[in-house]
Amino acid sequence: MPKVAIAGGGLAGLAAAAALGGAGYEVDLYEARPFLGGRATSYPVPASPEEEAETIDNCQHILLRCCVNLLNFYERLGVRNQIRFHREFYFVEPGGRISILRRGRLPAPFHFTGSFLRMHCLDRHDKIGIARALMALRRERTRRKDLDRISMLDWLNQKRQTPHAIDRFWRQVLVSAVNEDLDRMAALHGFQVFWLGFLARADSYEMGVPAVPLAQLYAAEAWEKLGSVRIHLRCAVERIAAEGFTIGGEPITADSYICALPFERLEAVGLEAPRLEHSPITGVHLWFDREITTLPHATLLDRTIQWMFNKNGGRYLQLVVSASRDLTNVSRNDIIDLAVGDLRLFFPRVREARVVKAHVVKEQRATFSAAPETEALRPATATQFPNLFLAGDWTRTGWPATMEGAVRSGYLAAEAVTAAAGSPARFLLPD
Numbered sequence: 001m002p003k004v005a006i007a008g009g010g011l012a013g014l015a016a017a018a019a020l021g022g023a024g025y026e027v028d029l030y031e032a033r034p035f036l037g038g039r040a041t042s043y044p045v046p047a048s049p050e051e052e053a054e055t056i057d058n059c060q061h062i063l064l065r066c067c068v069n070l071l072n073f074y075e076r077l078g079v080r081n082q083i084r085f086h087r088e089f090y091f092v093e094p095g096g097r098i099s100i101l102r103r104g105r106l107p108a109p110f111h112f113t114g115s116f117l118r119m120h121c122l123d124r125h126d127k128i129g130i131a132r133a134l135m136a137l138r139r140e141r142t143r144r145k146d147l148d149r150i151s152m153l154d155w156l157n158q159k160r161q162t163p164h165a166i167d168r169f170w171r172q173v174l175v176s177a178v179n180e181d182l183d184r185m186a187a188l189h190g191f192q193v194f195w196l197g198f199l200a201r202a203d204s205y206e207m208g209v210p211a212v213p214l215a216q217l218y219a220a221e222a223w224e225k226l227g228s229v230r231i232h233l234r235c236a237v238e239r240i241a242a243e244g245f246t247i248g249g250e251p252i253t254a255d256s257y258i259c260a261l262p263f264e265r266l267e268a269v270g271l272e273a274p275r276l277e278h279s280p281i282t283g284v285h286l287w288f289d290r291e292i293t294t295l296p297h298a299t300l301l302d303r304t305i306q307w308m309f310n311k312n313g314g315r316y317l318q319l320v321v322s323a324s325r326d327l328t329n330v331s332r333n334d335i336i337d338l339a340v341g342d343l344r345l346f347f348p349r350v351r352e353a354r355v356v357k358a359h360v361v362k363e364q365r366a367t368f369s370a371a372p373e374t375e376a377l378r379p380a381t382a383t384q385f386p387n388l389f390l391a392g393d394w395t396r397t398g399w400p401a402t403m404e405g406a407v408r409s410g411y412l413a414a415e416a417v418t419a420a421a422g423s424p425a426r427f428l429l430p431d
């Protein structure tokens with residue numbers, strides 16, 4: 001079978017390797033770090049001398065049921081059963097009042113009607129406006145040609161959304177899904193999240209949370225059944241060209257090559273980098289001496305912390321702030337204080353609890369910024385060389401920077417490899 005060399009062991013490179021390995025190709029994947037998963041990974045954090053190091057995700061990663069290619073990738077690795085799906089979204093107001101969004105008996109797109117009407121955190125005007133905008137989104141999705149040129153906030157203002165509806169509904173869902181503020185996010189991406197995740201099918205909004213640390217999903221055992229895939233850790237690719245990779249000063253050759261590196265690394269290996277910008281995410285991990293909440297997760301309204309995930313009986317909470325530019329220059333200690341202060345407003349038990357341990361992960365280069373007029377800057381899979389292909393969440397996948405986007409890019413690159421080898425295969429599943 002043809003030989004393929006892949007640079008980068010994030011989800012894009014891994015998805016390409018799994019697809020090609022499954023089709024019998026000889027695959028060598030080179031990853032610079034000592035573990036797989038790239039930006040969706042986990043690692044042990046230093047603990048106090050009396051405790052063992054604890055393995056944590058760099059940040060909580062979630063998916064929706066509409067991430068069909070990501071789920072297909074997990075299936076290939078035999079780990080799909082490690083994803084737990086949740087049917088409820090909990091919106092918590094300062095003070096602790098909870099509104100639940102869940103599907104009822106009506107078919108899509110009306111499946112949320114009952115729970116939406118009962119949400120306390122929005123008033124009648126907010127809800128009427130949101131319902132009108134959702135119907136407009138369905139109509140305008142395929143008709144409007146300017147969705148990549150205007151921001152989501154522009155569009156919401158055109159639809160006369162109330163400030164509450166914008167802050168407590170649209171912003172709360174979209175900023176975490178797209179990792180960008182509404183005024184910096186192309187409306188195209190906001191449309192896609194709401195169309196695929198909330199309107200197209202009644203179950204597509206269900207939120208998948210991995211039940212194990214992320215790196216465990218791509219562990220060595222998973223690759224054993226894909227015998228023709230060889231993973232090389234701690235192998236930084238120094239140069240990528242049509243003639244092959246350079247690693248440790250030595251040439252590595254194959255029939256085809258896939259570059260699945262983050263876009264900011266392209267120049268360093270001799271390739272042209274797209275002019276994309278980054279958007280940061282900050283994750284805060286807090287361990288308390290007692291149970292803080294029984295909710296499995298919640299979106300927290302009107303404060304800096306946007307999401308809470310309950311990782312261990314309410315004592316270990318993972319908190320997420322997407323598009324966290326405002327925290328860039330805030331010290332880690334101040335971020336911890338801010339997070340505990342926010343939590344006190346939502347969960348009264350925090351007032352009596354003691355923080356046992358805390359860890360802050362600031363990912364300044366978390367994703368590319370899905371700003372208006374960015375789509376044209378995202379390169380497609382093919383390059384100027386017939387045997388070199390690009391993958392990565394930043395390539396033109398039709399999705400914002402997500403695990404699903406990364407896997408789609410990997411499958412597209414794998415398809416391009418099979419086409420170049422003269423036996424085109426299909427790996428990508430349609431939305």
Ligand SMILES: Cc1cc2nc3c(=O)[nH]c(=O)nc-3n(C[C@H](O)[C@H](O)[C@H](O)COP(=O)(O)OP(=O)(O)OC[C@H]3O[C@@H](n4cnc5c(N)ncnc54)[C@H](O)[C@@H]3O)c2cc1C
Pocket residue numbers: 007008009010011012013030031032033036037038039040058059060061062063235236237238260261262265269281282283363365366367391392393394401402403404405406
């Ligand atoms: C904090 C945070 C939270 C997120 N939350 C979510 C979420 O909830 N849901 C979601 O869907 N997405 C989320 N994302 C986005 C998601 O993690 C990414 O879109 C996806 O993991 C990108 O995968 P990738 O393979 O394209 O890139 P990467 O994961 O960046 O993979 C690139 C790989 O290349 C390796 N590499 C770099 N240079 C070299 C070299 N010279 N040689 C060899 N290897 C090299 C890197 O080490 C890395 O492993 C989040 C991202 C972050 C940072």
